[in-house]
Amino acid sequence: MKRFEKKLWLSLSVMALLTPLGIILPAKFGSEEGWGEWGIAALEKLLGYVPEGIKKTVGMWRAPIREYNFGGEDALFSTKVASYLVSGIIGAFLVGLVVVIITKLVLKDEK
Amino acid sequence: MHIPDGYLSPQTYIPLYGVSVAVWGIAARKIKKEVSARQVPYLAMAAAFSFLIQMFNIPAPGGTSGHAVGGGIIALLLGPWTAVISVSVVLIVQAIVFGDGGITAIGANCFNMAIVMPFVASWTFRLIRGRSKKGARLIAAAFFSGYVGLTAAALSAGFMLGIQPLIASGADGRPLYAPYPLSIALPAMALEHLLLFGIIEGIFTAALLRYFMRHESMPIYCIRGG
Numbered sequence: 001m002k003r004f005e006k007k008l009w010l011s012l013s014v015m016a017l018l019t020p021l022g023i024i025l026p027a028k029f030g031s032e033e034g035w036g037e038w039g040i041a042a043l044e045k046l047l048g049y050v051p052e053g054i055k056k057t058v059g060m061w062r063a064p065i066r067e068y069n070f071g072g073e074d075a076l077f078s079t080k081v082a083s084y085l086v087s088g089i090i091g092a093f094l095v096g097l098v099v100v101i102i103t104k105l106v107l108k109d110e111k
Numbered sequence: 112m113h114i115p116d117g118y119l120s121p122q123t124y125i126p127l128y129g130v131s132v133a134v135w136g137i138a139a140r141k142i143k144k145e146v147s148a149r150q151v152p153y154l155a156m157a158a159a160f161s162f163l164i165q166m167f168n169i170p171a172p173g174g175t176s177g178h179a180v181g182g183g184i185i186a187l188l189l190g191p192w193t194a195v196i197s198v199s200v201v202l203i204v205q206a207i208v209f210g211d212g213g214i215t216a217i218g219a220n221c222f223n224m225a226i227v228m229p230f231v232a233s234w235t236f237r238l239i240r241g242r243s244k245k246g247a248r249l250i251a252a253a254f255f256s257g258y259v260g261l262t263a264a265a266l267s268a269g270f271m272l273g274i275q276p277l278i279a280s281g282a283d284g285r286p287l288y289a290p291y292p293l294s295i296a297l298p299a300m301a302l303e304h305l306l307l308f309g310i311i312e313g314i315f316t317a318a319l320l321r322y323f324m325r326h327e328s329m330p331i332y333c334i335r336g337g
Contacts, residue, residue, distance in 0.1 A: 004328035022167040029170035053287035054117035063210030096155035
């Protein structure tokens with residue numbers, strides 16, 4: 001591997017180790033999810049009701065690592081932080097792998 | 112900006128699935144022409160980068176949070192079609208594995224962050240850059256490409272959310288899907304991206320382009336040729 005490439009992989013690893021900031025900072029400032037990404041409880045609070053269409057579909061998919069958290073909603077904050085870090089590593093690895101597979105397939109059927 | 116399940120009506124998310132799938136098809140053909148096997152590790156890094164940068168949630172006033180996406184810098188370094196594929200893969204993995212963004216909204220979310228963003232970023236860069244090959248103007252062009260690209264994606268998401276009350280409401284007159292009209296959704300999405308997240312996206316887009324130009328270790332899409 002070229003030196004430059006190595007440097008980039010190293011930078012990405014450092015980024016991965018810093019991801020817990022992305023959960024710690026918002027928690028410090030008491031900020032919730034992004035605009036338009038509210039869960040059922042947040043909608044209930046905002047509107048006083050939950051739109052029917054949202055109620056029906058919002059939980060239809062059970063993601064294996066919901067919200068980058070292995071511990072469930074009531075887990076300790078430290079568990080959430082650790083889950084976030086591990087999720088970052090798993091996710092970064094997974095997307096890289098999928099992209100390699102797709103581009104290899106795309107490039108292959110040219111030759 | 113990750114629209115969850117239930118926020119978009121089928122009348123919205125089904126056509127957007129169609130658009131995104133069509134663009135993926137074009138992107139695959141373009142990549143076949145533009146990308147060499149040697150660049151594959153960079154594509155993987157681009158996707159990993161976008162995944163990681165999106166994890167850095169930034170608190171915004173008003174109790175919400177947001178994050179950069181990386182679709183602009185990937186478009187500048189590796190080309191918009193590469194950005195389409197790598198950011199789409201990120202969004203699909205986020206939806207399926209982490210429940211971030213809805214399964215039904217994959218087409219919509221890819222349209223905003225993996226299609227609108229890289230192309231608007233590329234066009235903005237070209238427009239501001241003019242003919243300069245280096246210097247302050249190029250860096251400014253990179254800043255605005257990230258800034259405008261992310262804001263455009265946010266506006267597109269705000270538009271999708273904002274038209275939902277027009278599309279469907281229940282027997283009681285309440286909206287069935289995303290509840291806020293355009294007059295609220297558009298400014299809400301625009302403001303926080305114009306004032307905060309877009310600036311952050313712009314700063315790291317400019318800083319990274321500068322870094323890659325200094326190292327000259329790989330061809331940079333947006334400055335090679337014209």
